[in-house]
Amino acid sequence: MRGIDSLVNIWQLNTHELYSTLEGHYASVTCVAFAPNGLFAVSGSEDKTARVWGLTLGLVVSTFKGHTDTLTAVAVMIDSRRVVSSDRQGGLAIWLADNASILQSWSGPSFCLAITNNMKFLVCGSGDNSLRICSVSREEVRHTVSHSEEVTCFVLTMDSQHLITGSRDMSLKVWQVDGGKLAQVLVGHTDHVTCVAVAILNKCLVVSGSRDSNLIVWDINTGNDMHVLRGHLGYITCVKVAGDGSLAVSGSEDKSIIVWDTKRGQVISSIQLQIPILNLEMSTDASRITVLLLENKCLPIVCLHNTTATYVKMPTYVAPTKEIEAAATNRATNARGSFKGSQKCDTPEFTWERPWP
Template structure:
């Protein structure tokens, strides 16, 4: 096997959260599995299992099934409609650390610390075959867009291409030491690794070679023709068909990057906690702003391209306006560094995954169920989903304080005609009335 250049190793993280294809449901896992209604943020059901959850994945298109993998080697299939477990595929001797459905939803392929890759039919629960070839556990895998083959990457510094019809390996390619992530280009012709770009055919060596320079982030264009990569204070663009470097510009070490939906802009997040917005044609920086107090781990464009989400080692999830690039709000905070962020397809929910193995789903904009102006136009009250009635100073556009209604949603609020009284209703049967100038019951 031919060998390629060495790249600095990355940490490998297992996901334990997933949003359904229609963005209506979210599943989270740790000691148990919780199914959530994304819109109401309420728990639909909770499934207990005695072994820790390592990863979750939804069946594509319909989202009828959810698969979970566990530390005891179990792979559980859950029927979302029936709210029940329909299969326990337990033939692994060690923890199953990652799982994915094939794009057609007909097969489930997990990766286990016992080094085996078993292909399952998720409906019948039947084993279709075992893919064995790595000398150590697989750290990452990807299924080709045409569903006919997959690639797996192992700690043994090999990439194996598998035929999903025969369940046999087609080829084995040596990869640089510390390579932990793999993706397949949309045209099926190339592998993108954190160490470079690999051609499926021809010499088994990277077309794009980082020459011992760590690739801390990369992304393909949708048509698979270009690859953007960041590392060692350079941002580069390659022709993915032949590995020819198209552009290279100085940049801070970018650990995160995301292309806008129309691919005219690129956002990067660096080790200093800065966000940089780039024009892609030609590649040039538009603006750089301080964003986080520590390294930025991941960034994501919203589907409409008007908002960016960023997360980092400062434990925060933040939202940014893109034109011009400016801060919108801190939308959430975890108890440990936040490593991943993603928008739901409709753009209205955002999921953040943390090093504390928690996932939190946020609404894109805080929900206000009612708002009323005082007749003098100088005061505003709003009711929120957190059971609070907020009072605002209109001149400064700042919150002054809040009345605690309870734990239920505030449905409406109103001033009396003379502006002296305030009334609020919530999801419970209570009607609450306050003096508008009252201070005693307000939350500072």
């Protein structure tokens, strides 16, 4: 949990107790991400740094100081070795978590970040009607995907094959990540799309929420809506799907959380809170749900003791260590022996910073 007091609090979901408080930033913390291996967390701050925290002892492992403005997002690749971070000036960087050695840096849209599980592509945006898909290895902008109005949400499928985007134009679009081609257009909402989620095991199932107070369960292979989920009285602010795809959990402006059966399209349970829900995160079996409330310092943890979803382990990957370390060493060696120049890609919105040979 991030905060305006420059601290990072780690909570134990099973016991609901504060596990540790991480101190080290000098300004408000703006973003936090956990490593897939569960051994460390990364935080970004208004102090223009990103810090890697070992979760066992709660100590700083490394501090990345390559940004020139407040950090807007941090993400850890599935290898749990490389970190991607961005700042308000449009600076993005890929660096090693263990020693903060920079691997790549460039300029471009930087207010939202996501990395494919195969670690080949990075998706980023700046709050307009488009997203950019960047190739991590080739240092170039690969594709731009867009809507007629502002993109409000997006998610990558677990197999790294598709990017699903939602927009104020009331539609969702399914894109091929490698190629950037439009695969499906999902039409059914009658107001802005606000959120979208996918399952780990069922790569065809997508659930979206909207300002029309409804959620829709989609089959992205056919583009058909399987169910329209009605039950909220206000617009949907967030949705998550259990790892096996059997349940969806949504939060709304109407101060309620609803658990849905995605196969039958029915309400399983409804939880009424006293404050509008902004966002939620949950375990893959939906047994623990952490809720972010509007303008409230409390962080409720909701327990579904009789969840019907099956626990699904998140995808893991063992990185080729020697290749990553060699890339950092070679880049540092080349930088010492040459001037640093900038090479522009096809679009003027991106500038890769790299040493000239």
